[in-house]
Amino acid sequence: MPSIVKPLVAHPSLARNELGLTIRDYEGSMSTLCAGCGHDSITAAITRALWELSTPPHRLAKLSGIGCSSKTPTYFVSGAHGFNSAHGRMPAIATGANAANRELTYLGVSGDGDSLSIGIGHLCHAIRRNLNMLYVIENNGVYGLTKGQFSASSDVGSKSKKGEANRMSPIDPVQLALSLGATFVARSFSGDKQQLVPILKAGLAHRGFAIVDVISPCVTFNDHEGSTKSYRYTRSKQHVATESDFVPPASEIVAEIVQSGQTHITMHDGSVLRFTRVPEDYDLHSRQAALSYLKEHQGEIVTGVLFADESVPDMHEMNNTPQVPLATLPFAKLCPGSGELAKLMEDFR
Amino acid sequence: MPSIVKPLVAHPSLARNELGLTIRDYEGSMSTLCAGCGHDSITAAITRALWELSTPPHRLAKLSGIGCSSKTPTYFVSGAHGFNSAHGRMPAIATGANAANRELTYLGVSGDGDSLSIGIGHLCHAIRRNLNMLYVIENNGVYGLTKGQFSASSDVGSKSKKGEANRMSPIDPVQLALSLGATFVARSFSGDKQQLVPILKAGLAHRGFAIVDVISPCVTFNDHEGSTKSYRYTRSKQHVATESDFVPPASEIVAEIVQSGQTHITMHDGSVLRFTRVPEDYDLHSRQAALSYLKEHQGEIVTGVLFADESVPDMHEMNNTPQVPLATLPFAKLCPGSGELAKLMEDFR
Amino acid sequence: MRSRINDFAIKLANVNGTGSASANGLIMQAIFRMGVPVSGKNLFPSNIQGLPTWYEIRVNPKGYTARALDYDLMIAMNAQTYERDVQEVRSGGYLLYDSSWPLDAELHREDVNFIGVPLARLCNEHFREPRERILMKNIATAGALIALLNIDGAVVEQLIEEKYGRKKALRESNKRALQLGADYVREHFSCPLDFHLETMDANGDKILIDGNTATALGCVYGGATVAAWYPITPATSVMDGFKEFCEQYRKDPKTGENNFAILQAEDELAAIAMVIGASWNGARAFTSTAGPGVSLMNELLGLAYYAEIPAVIIDVQRVGPSTGMPTRTQQGDLLECAYASHGDTKHILLIPANPAECFHFAPKCFDLAERFQTPVFMMSDLDIGMNDWVTPKLTWDDGYVPDRGKVLTAEQLESTSKYFRYLPENGTAVAARTLPGVHSKGAFFTRGSGHNKFGGYTEVPDEYQEVMDRLLRKHKEAAGWVPEPIIEERAGARVGVITIGGCDPAVREALDILGDTGRPLDYMRIRAFPFHAKVAEFLADHDYCYVVEQNRDGQLCSLLILETPVAKEKIRPVLIYSGFPLSAKHVIDVITAPDVITGKAQELNAVYS
Amino acid sequence: MRSRINDFAIKLANVNGTGSASANGLIMQAIFRMGVPVSGKNLFPSNIQGLPTWYEIRVNPKGYTARALDYDLMIAMNAQTYERDVQEVRSGGYLLYDSSWPLDAELHREDVNFIGVPLARLCNEHFREPRERILMKNIATAGALIALLNIDGAVVEQLIEEKYGRKKALRESNKRALQLGADYVREHFSCPLDFHLETMDANGDKILIDGNTATALGCVYGGATVAAWYPITPATSVMDGFKEFCEQYRKDPKTGENNFAILQAEDELAAIAMVIGASWNGARAFTSTAGPGVSLMNELLGLAYYAEIPAVIIDVQRVGPSTGMPTRTQQGDLLECAYASHGDTKHILLIPANPAECFHFAPKCFDLAERFQTPVFMMSDLDIGMNDWVTPKLTWDDGYVPDRGKVLTAEQLESTSKYFRYLPENGTAVAARTLPGVHSKGAFFTRGSGHNKFGGYTEVPDEYQEVMDRLLRKHKEAAGWVPEPIIEERAGARVGVITIGGCDPAVREALDILGDTGRPLDYMRIRAFPFHAKVAEFLADHDYCYVVEQNRDGQLCSLLILETPVAKEKIRPVLIYSGFPLSAKHVIDVITAPDVITGKAQELNAVYS
Numbered sequence A, B: 001m002p003s004i005v006k007p008l009v010a011h012p013s014l015a016r017n018e019l020g021l022t023i024r025d026y027e028g029s030m031s032t033l034c035a036g037c038g039h040d041s042i043t044a045a046i047t048r049a050l051w052e053l054s055t056p057p058h059r060l061a062k063l064s065g066i067g068c069s070s071k072t073p074t075y076f077v078s079g080a081h082g083f084n085s086a087h088g089r090m091p092a093i094a095t096g097a098n099a100a101n102r103e104l105t106y107l108g109v110s111g112d113g114d115s116l117s118i119g120i121g122h123l124c125h126a127i128r129r130n131l132n133m134l135y136v137i138e139n140n141g142v143y144g145l146t147k148g149q150f151s152a153s154s155d156v157g158s159k160s161k162k163g164e165a166n167r168m169s170p171i172d173p174v175q176l177a178l179s180l181g182a183t184f185v186a187r188s189f190s191g192d193k194q195q196l197v198p199i200l201k202a203g204l205a206h207r208g209f210a211i212v213d214v215i216s217p218c219v220t221f222n223d224h225e226g227s228t229k230s231y232r233y234t235r236s237k238q239h240v241a242t243e244s245d246f247v248p249p250a251s252e253i254v255a256e257i258v259q260s261g262q263t264h265i266t267m268h269d270g271s272v273l274r275f276t277r278v279p280e281d282y283d284l285h286s287r288q289a290a291l292s293y294l295k296e297h298q299g300e301i302v303t304g305v306l307f308a309d310e311s312v313p314d315m316h317e318m319n320n321t322p323q324v325p326l327a328t329l330p331f332a333k334l335c336p337g338s339g340e341l342a343k344l345m346e347d348f349r
Numbered sequence C, D: 001m002r003s004r005i006n007d008f009a010i011k012l013a014n015v016n017g018t019g020s021a022s023a024n025g026l027i028m029q030a031i032f033r034m035g036v037p038v039s040g041k042n043l044f045p046s047n048i049q050g051l052p053t054w055y056e057i058r059v060n061p062k063g064y065t066a067r068a069l070d071y072d073l074m075i076a077m078n079a080q081t082y083e084r085d086v087q088e089v090r091s092g093g094y095l096l097y098d099s100s101w102p103l104d105a106e107l108h109r110e111d112v113n114f115i116g117v118p119l120a121r122l123c124n125e126h127f128r129e130p131r132e133r134i135l136m137k138n139i140a141t142a143g144a145l146i147a148l149l150n151i152d153g154a155v156v157e158q159l160i161e162e163k164y165g166r167k168k169a170l171r172e173s174n175k176r177a178l179q180l181g182a183d184y185v186r187e188h189f190s191c192p193l194d195f196h197l198e199t200m201d202a203n204g205d206k207i208l209i210d211g212n213t214a215t216a217l218g219c220v221y222g223g224a225t226v227a228a229w230y231p232i233t234p235a236t237s238v239m240d241g242f243k244e245f246c247e248q249y250r251k252d253p254k255t256g257e258n259n260f261a262i263l264q265a266e267d268e269l270a271a272i273a274m275v276i277g278a279s280w281n282g283a284r285a286f287t288s289t290a291g292p293g294v295s296l297m298n299e300l301l302g303l304a305y306y307a308e309i310p311a312v313i314i315d316v317q318r319v320g321p322s323t324g325m326p327t328r329t330q331q332g333d334l335l336e337c338a339y340a341s342h343g344d345t346k347h348i349l350l351i352p353a354n355p356a357e358c359f360h361f362a363p364k365c366f367d368l369a370e371r372f373q374t375p376v377f378m379m380s381d382l383d384i385g386m387n388d389w390v391t392p393k394l395t396w397d398d399g400y401v402p403d404r405g406k407v408l409t410a411e412q413l414e415s416t417s418k419y420f421r422y423l424p425e426n427g428t429a430v431a432a433r434t435l436p437g438v439h440s441k442g443a444f445f446t447r448g449s450g451h452n453k454f455g456g457y458t459e460v461p462d463e464y465q466e467v468m469d470r471l472l473r474k475h476k477e478a479a480g481w482v483p484e485p486i487i488e489e490r491a492g493a494r495v496g497v498i499t500i501g502g503c504d505p506a507v508r509e510a511l512d513i514l515g516d517t518g519r520p521l522d523y524m525r526i527r528a529f530p531f532h533a534k535v536a537e538f539l540a541d542h543d544y545c546y547v548v549e550q551n552r553d554g555q556l557c558s559l560l561i562l563e564t565p566v567a568k569e570k571i572r573p574v575l576i577y578s579g580f581p582l583s584a585k586h587v588i589d590v591i592t593a594p595d596v597i598t599g600k601a602q603e604l605n606a607v608y609s
């Protein structure tokens, strides 16, 4: 995608975040996706979430694989480093990047092809490591960039543009993540920005692996009658299980939250994910509850934050690494020097 | 492994199966695994199961990846073709093999390293395709052949020989398979041949993907105090959820089975998997039930056939292939010939 | 000056996803049906909608169909690239633009004739739906070209009939749009232009087909039953074609069952694994992919090589390294494929130059893979694979019998005392294989780990080496079975030009021009690796040879130097690798003016000589 | 005849998993401490327990430590291989066997002296536990060798002390077993044998270390903080060593935190991806692997090459292709690594010859990877990596400053007007990079797809080519920064012998012998690709050159031919590739009798000349 440069003059009346930046400062180059592509809506939601969180642009690392979805990191926060890597490898590249510098905010964007076929192994293992990142799957049930083949998230019976029905059982990233121990699991819909933005914010604030499966219709190859990932189908089947909003860390409002009696989850950085709707008896901390709920609502597209657990150590804790980035440790701390070597040599005689 | 040739003279008193073969006819070359390795017990169980099923040796295809476990197909049924392929790729190789010749019996042997790390993507997708095969994971929680690193099935807190504790959440092949739609899911223990043999037989008879996770202690690298895959630990934590025996297809006994009032599953080939023990309220046809049961018995090693569904089309049905092997179709059926080509050429003018 | 009848080049600049492809195809096909040699090159972006895309059409009465680099007529429909497009018109040429809006003065050129047609306005006036207005703009443009270039209206009408048959509404709007464009230019400009078309009869027995479609058809005819793949540009249409033809020819007429299986794999590692599994089991199986896929297949290619399992890989090459430019063409995977995988390996490559060869080489790939029990690559590329080429009608010899190599039957095995997998009869290079399920006596253990000639596991040095040495002999032997090079000699030539694949038309045209201007050069197009004996002979017979190929590092040069006795200084690389199909000009420039040789070629020359 | 003091070779044949390794190591180390130059080659199977394993020890007063191929003493403890082992003893040599059972008459050899020691019986009499009996049999064997070879008892005692320190029971049983063996042979045979050891002082400043341990240490000293890997023989011990040294040197003394991260990846694709991710983020990161792993990394290596991201890959080569022989040695990945990935790519290789170079090349790999922003391979192998070598003590220059290449700081970025990723200053080949998190002005989009020098996405031919041409210049430039070849000239030599890596000792020994017998040859050991300028000079300066390497296809020959101006006929391949470490005899045989040259080399010669 040529990076078509947008005019960057911000309208003076645009709101500013804590860093004094407007939402324009969180935009990227012009999208080259098809007009109406769900992915563009997710880009807008991501832009908004980062702006609202006041993430310093240069402290964000945007990573992706290959696909229409994976192109989108070019379209937000041009002040951040981006890495449009190789098909399916983003979770592993993000793992290495995060290992080197734990201080950045990691946002991975992937597609259902990228994540559930060629890259599924890396995804599973990033979950196991509880890698601290927000992982967004822009899920359209097809391989958009290669022109519409079924992906592994295609539902049984979902029809291709040519009318062929998929027969293989789908891989649902939400169920997969739940069963592998992911510590923050949500689903949303590109057409529901109101739901999506707070979910993304919570995912970014989450300590550990936050996976958000966003149904994101491909208008060119999978938005027809018979598709179960079309706008129409998704709108008609969306079942909002939980609704939430995200409250940034600030002591004065915590009181209010607790008062309200509503369910909430306190994130690792002190921010709060406040739920305005959770089904009765639904335990946000229970994988089993989430899985059962999905089972009960089979045939619907259950959305919302479905599970969260802030208590699991992330990859850095498991590896007992220091608080500062490994990449910035001074060489003197890393090299034991000639004296130690001379001593060590005695062991090899 | 050098194929150390065993003397093949069968004792005249050895029992013979329907094909008139003794169990010696189902053996392979001498094992080169460590004395006491769990994998050898599984080899023995496989040998027995195939003998009891009277599978013609040359109609069996044995496939594996790389690892101690993956060496074992050399150690049974030397009259069958075997393929010790590449690390992690066995499910995909088996997919191609099966596509070419649906008539053989496919038995894949893999390890937890082979299946849950490098090969996890292929495993997941073989499940989606409902590939008609028996897939045995000889699960020892370590990479045996490379000398004892943790594998992805290592439990949190399980200790390595050097005393280090694993911190990453394990991938349980049973849960993974259940959540991806596998149509036959079981777990057993290499030390429990009585349970294992009928499970293997049922898995072989099953139409579709049958996965059997067999806990198989590695005496050299993972059989110590603190390991959760040792003989001792497994024996002490084994929880037999279901017990079953396998009744080959034969009408006279079906009546008896039905009479008995016990739960049973009729396999695609008419054989019957008769359960002598199923927990109350446990629905063998419900993934959710299996998952919940596992959850309830967390900390135990739940064994037995946990789920089975004979009704799902396998890869060949999904692809509408003929009953005869594609590989044996005569060329005349495959090549449209010069006349058709001449006609077709008109479309390219 | 060349004649202006049936000899010119036009270029259509568009935005992708706006439906221009169908209008482009219509024009191309109409010219073809007029009997005029034509080629169309689609230069499209790696994107679905909204980015620049070009379509170049060249007609030439002698059949030179390589790209021309200067255009007689530019149809400039994309504001994003307008500025660049204007520059590409030859002096004295024409530019057609949408005059619904005034032309930006800065984009004017004194030496070019501007033809303004208010296409948007015309379509807005005559069509109602927004999408229809966009689509019909392209058709109206085609209408304008009909008038300007003197395209036969009856032919176009016929094509519209064939295409839209019963879809009356569509047919009518297409016709209306064509008329709109044609009428407008006829009214406002003198038609046709000084260069234009006239019906001739140069395409007698020819067809218009792209290489991927032909490859797919070749795989059907070659008897492939299992195809495994993972989508990737520019290889995807091989599998699309295979599927389509299988649906047409391989449905059992009685049962409706599919006498084929197409497996969309989870990745390329799985795709090649499936091919290996299926081939091991006796099916003819193949995968189609591009460079990134081949890279992922590296480990398993070594397995197939070492365990001696047939496998056919169609590599439709695109611009590397890495993701590179997925919609641009290159011949950059030669070295990787020839020596794919770790350890000592050598593979067989077939290198087609056009769709007809794609068709014929496909069964050949299976024959060689089975005869030599090894991976065989078809090295196609985006230019061959995805562009429509005028090629001789494909024909099939019903006498063709697949060469399945040495495969023992149950009867043969029954009468064998003992079978050993890797022990060829009397010193030949290939041992008989057996298929699973046939006979217990044929059972053996296939493995990628060390094995001796009996098929047993080994770690004994000599036993290992014995098998490896035979594999080398086997590869050598294949040189006698691969397609010979195409050689064309000119009287008096002492210097040769060697090339491969889709460079063919450009090189031929260049050699004709050079020959006509007193510089006769001999021509050899290599069609396979290992190199046929004639390759070395050609090299030996010439003072030196130019090697024209589309990659930076002279990969064919490298193979020639390593795998023939040629002296390095006899090899002169001509490397064109920026991603568009080759033109004769590229070749002539280098050969006639060695000082404009690319930097890299200079370097290579320095190394080789 | 050579002197019999400190100049002989013995071979111990065992079953693996029976604890022989520790007895072997004990002997080897004792000899080393006696100041005698020694080498130990462990020839072990790809299996954990029960298969044949050999350990060869050679001592030589001049320090020739390549393998000897005829053995003065065979310790034949494995019934499976007994028959073969007996044949390997030189005529007049000795064979030690376990006389608890009578010797099979058929295995007798007239010209060999048999030393029967009832090892099993002795151990059964003196030890109770079955496992202990097995283990102590090996120690008792070592005891016998102490007596037979005159190994210094005090040195052995000291080693036992060091090893078992506080584990009294173990220490005592080891001592007892040693005594049992020694006493028995002293009583029954005349000790020592005619060839035996005497203390000398040839190991002054030397140590005994394996290459993987040294590599690991080099990575610690080079400042690597992120290591990602997937277990594979023979590379696993690199990471084991790295972990151990990190635990020792990289725990923060205050917080106990790890100033390193070792990631056991899910596969090799992930391992290289992690290295790329970490390097992109500014860490020194590496992976260690073997051939199958490199094959799997192919796609991402192209990404790192094209997007210009540093990456260090330690390839401990083993015998390919495919799984091959995982516990045997080869130099078979040279070609694959030099040109890894599809499209046009060229990588940097460093090729150590011994553990000392492994140590020193590791930091150099990081320096080069960061300076040239590209993957760098260390081409080690199983022989170097897993065998103990006598090497000069490793030393470290505290003045070493890591070469991080061009990385812009926040301050530099602040003062830049606009940063472009791939635009080097005034025509240099490498552009400055920026790290994420430093400054918004440094932000750019890393991609493996087509990009121009500004870092923007492109599909424009010239823009693509401009970057690709610079990458080629960059690789060329690296030739000036890699380690020079080691060259040793002999008076009167007109022919050269070129080699790499672990072939070094065998080649040197061969050249000494040939020199002494009137055939002086010059020596060059290449240590890196791209080739340093001196490589071409050496080639130019000699009539022709033998190239000694351990692979079938002459991969180093290929690189020399492709990447230097040398005429092909000047290259004479000497290819030894059956999996065991090289001996001088291999080299001499080929050089002195070209008719016994391997089949392959003959072929290559035919091609090259």
Ligand SMILES: Cc1ncc(C[n+]2csc(CCOP(=O)(O)OP(=O)(O)O)c2C)c(N)n1
Residues within 6 Å of the ligand: A066, A067, A068, A069, A070, A087, A110, A111, A112, A113, A114, A115, A138, A140, A142, A143, A144, A145, A146, A151, A218, C230, C231, C232, C233, C268, C292, C293, C296, C323
């Ligand atoms: C190794 C490799 N194989 C195949 C491709 C071709 N390819 C590009 S994008 C894509 C699929 C993208 O699907 P998805 O991740 O769902 O993204 P979408 O375009 O639907 O957003 C494929 C197969 C590639 N780039 N690399």
Ligand SMILES: Cc1ncc(C[n+]2csc(CCOP(=O)(O)OP(=O)(O)O)c2C)c(N)n1
Residues within 6 Å of the ligand: B066, B067, B068, B069, B070, B087, B110, B111, B112, B113, B114, B115, B138, B140, B142, B143, B144, B145, B146, B151, B218, D230, D231, D232, D233, D268, D292, D293, D296, D323
């Ligand atoms: C591509 C590749 N990477 C690494 C290896 C090395 N390797 C051989 S076996 C193995 C792990 C085996 O573990 P598992 O599958 O659990 O089998 P086990 O030995 O425990 O039975 C590994 C990593 C390999 N053979 N190939």
Ligand code: SF4
Residues within 6 Å of the ligand: A032, A033, A034, A036, A037, A038, A039, A068, A069, A140, A144, A145, A217, A218, A219, A220, A221, C048, C049
């Ligand atoms: S093809 Fe589909 S996924 Fe890709 S940009 Fe277009 S609408 Fe979006």
Ligand code: SF4
Residues within 6 Å of the ligand: B032, B033, B034, B036, B037, B038, B039, B068, B069, B140, B144, B145, B217, B218, B219, B220, B221, D048, D049
């Ligand atoms: S190492 Fe472990 S898994 Fe391998 S053979 Fe020995 S006991 Fe079995």
Ligand SMILES: [Mg+2]
Residues within 6 Å of the ligand: A067, A111, A112, A113, A138, A139, A140, A141, A142, A143, A144, A151
């Ligand atoms: Mg998608």
Ligand SMILES: [Mg+2]
Residues within 6 Å of the ligand: B067, B111, B112, B113, B138, B139, B140, B141, B142, B143, B144, B151
């Ligand atoms: Mg294991």
